Amino acid sequence: MTQQSGVVARPAGRDATRAVLAAVVAAALGFGGLATGAAAAHSTASPQLPPSVPGGTSSFINSPVKAVGTTPAGVTMTVEKTVIGHARxxxxxxxxxxxxxxxxEFLIPVNAKAAPGINDLYKDFDVTANAWSDILTLxxxxxxxxxxxxxxxxxxxGAVADSLGNEEYYWAGLELVGGTxxxxxxxNAAxxxxxxxTNTSVLxxxxxxxxxxxxGVVYTCGSVQLNGTLTSFSVKVRARNVRTGVTAGxxxxxxxxxxxxxxxxxxxPASYGAASHVVGDTFLGTDGTPDHMETVSFRPRQLxxxxxxxxxxxxxxxxTSTGQSYTLRVPLNVTANSTLSGWIDFDRNGKFDEGERAQAAVAPADxxxxxxxxxxANVTEGRAWVRLRxxxxxxxxxxxxxWADSGEVEDHQVSIGPHRLAQPAECSKKSKNPLCRLPGRIKGGKHHSADAGQDRKRVISGSYTPRKSKQD
Incomplete structure (x- = not known):
């Protein structure tokens, strides 16, 4: 294993020996040799927001003061760094x-290392021998x-050692200090x-x-869950010094x-394609539930x-049909202006076509x-798939x-009822409109809605009396 240039700036002479332990441990834990952003390490300017990359890989950039990343679903995450004391x-x-x-084995999702992130080296923080020090807040x-x-x-x-046998270890600690x-x-997820x-710390x-x-020995490795629906959270990074002999560097x-x-x-079914939403405070029905929690993906997935x-x-x-249309009331919960879309596979061709979509704007009070x-016109009764987003x-x-950066997707099999044709506004005995030629007698002149060929009384004004068949 080798130390990659740019990860640790090694000083000359005795200090170079002091840095050896830190370099070896970094390589052993598997984060040496990464893209280190060496140019950014010498700049105090905030990075520019990377573009969203829906459906593809995530993007991430990092600087000493801020990191910015965008998930495939389009959620942008910003990491602001506030150093404490002389830390840098x-x-x-x-x-x-x-x-x-x-x-x-220490992470959930188990392939969390597939996702991008930040790899920072912190130096010059204030140290008291064999005591805790605060480094920065993220x-x-x-x-x-x-x-x-x-x-x-x-x-x-962290850990350092010198050629004289002096060693210093910096056990890691995380303290949860805020959130919105x-x-x-x-x-503890894993x-x-x-x-x-604990509820507030990892020590x-x-x-x-x-x-x-x-x-697990000096270095900490694992996945911690932040419980709640959040727009931000803050953690303080701490170091517990253990010194053998004098300062090692x-x-x-x-x-x-x-x-x-x-x-x-x-x-x-797979032919309908995959849709994935980031779980938050917008959902269908009474709540939304996460899926595929065991792995990270950079493409939408389906169950x-x-x-x-x-x-x-x-x-x-x-x-069921009311007049010339089908309607469906969908329960939901939103905290911001949102959009509800739905598709019914009327022709049952195994995909959701553009002409099968309905859409409605949703306000926070809804x-x-x-x-x-x-x-x-040729829709038939029977079961069909519906997708709600x-x-x-x-x-x-x-x-x-x-992908969608919020909300929920639900797929259901539903039964499509008979298509009830709407009557014209005015019907008379002499009307030549075929919609008026229903079996039965119309009284009152206005016949807005009826079930042709069905023995049902569904008349908005006037009345509809089914004609008895020869079997009656």
Whole structure:
């Protein structure tokens, strides 16, 4: 294993020896050799916002003061860095997207290392021998409310040694110090051997001078969940010094962080295509539930057909015609102006066509919304698939497949009832309009709605008396 240039700026002479332990540990934990943004490490300017890359890989850029990333779904995450005391961000690196990253036993999702993140080196923080020091605060802010985001920590901590045998270790600690709209809590999603996760902190279970370092010994590795629906959360990064002998040299402390977001996925048969939404505070029915929590993906995903726990519509719901259209009332919850879209596969060709879409604007005060479809003339009764998509961005839910940075997708099988043809406004006995030529007698002159050929009394004004058949 080799130390890549730009990750640690090695000083000459005796200090070079002091840095050896930090360099070896960094390589052993698997984050040496990454794109480090060496040019950014010497700049105090904020990075420019990267473009959204829906449907593809995530993007991320990093500087000593701020990191900015955009998920495939379009959620932008900003990480603001506020150093404490004399601390500085000596190197601001980027963990690139790596869809081939292997599973990690300390993380959930297990392939969280496939996602991009930040790889920082912190130096010159104030140190008291064998005591805790504060390094900096990281504030993670999201462009959309997100529910229960996970913070993935890999190889965060530090160690230095010199040629005289003096060693210093910096056990890592994280303290949850804030969040919006409310302060969340921590829970251990995976990993953190040798560490204890509480509602507000991740700290070493026992602090000592080790014979060697790894995940769980000085360095912390794991996934912690931020419980709540959040637009931001803040953590303080801390270092617990353990010194053997005199000071061993400059402080070295690595901060390696990624974030993953839960998604809700479609579950119609594969021919209908995949739709995925980031789970937040906008959902259909009474709540939204995350899917595929065990892995990270850079493409929209779908579940096996009809397995998701969807509740916007009852199972085997029926959609009936009123006049020349079909209508469906959909319960929902939103906190911002949103858009509801729905598709019915009227022709049952195994896909949702543009002409099968209905759409409605949703306001924060709405608890349900009606979708209205004008079906094709040849629509037949029977079961068909329906897809509902709700999201804050209208353009993301105007199509039946793809990513959305908010909301929920639900797929249902429904029964399509008979198409009830609307009567013209005026019908008379002499009318030549074929819609007026229903079996039965019309009284009162106005016959707005009836079921042709059906023994049902459904007349808005006037009355409709079915003609008895020869079998009656």
């Amino acid at each position: 961000v000596a190197s601001a690196g980027v963990l690139p997207t790596d869809p081939t990253a292997p599973a990690d 504030k993670f802010t999201f462009s959309r409310p997100v529910r229960n985001p996970r913070l993935h920590v890999a190889g965060t901590g 709209p409310v302060r969340p809590t921590f829970s 990993g953190f051997p040798g560490y204890t996760v 070493p279970t026992r602090i000592y001078s080790p014979k060697s370092t790894t995940c 400059d402080q070295f402390f690595w901060g390696v962080f990624r974030v993953s977001l839960d998604e809700d996925d479609s579950d119609a 096996a057909a009809d397995v998701d726990d969807d509740d916007a519509l009852p199972r085997n719901a029926a959609i 608890t349900s919304k009606i979708l209205t479809w004008t079906p094709p 709700l999201g804050n961005a209208a353009e993301q839910v105007a199509v039946p497949t793809g």
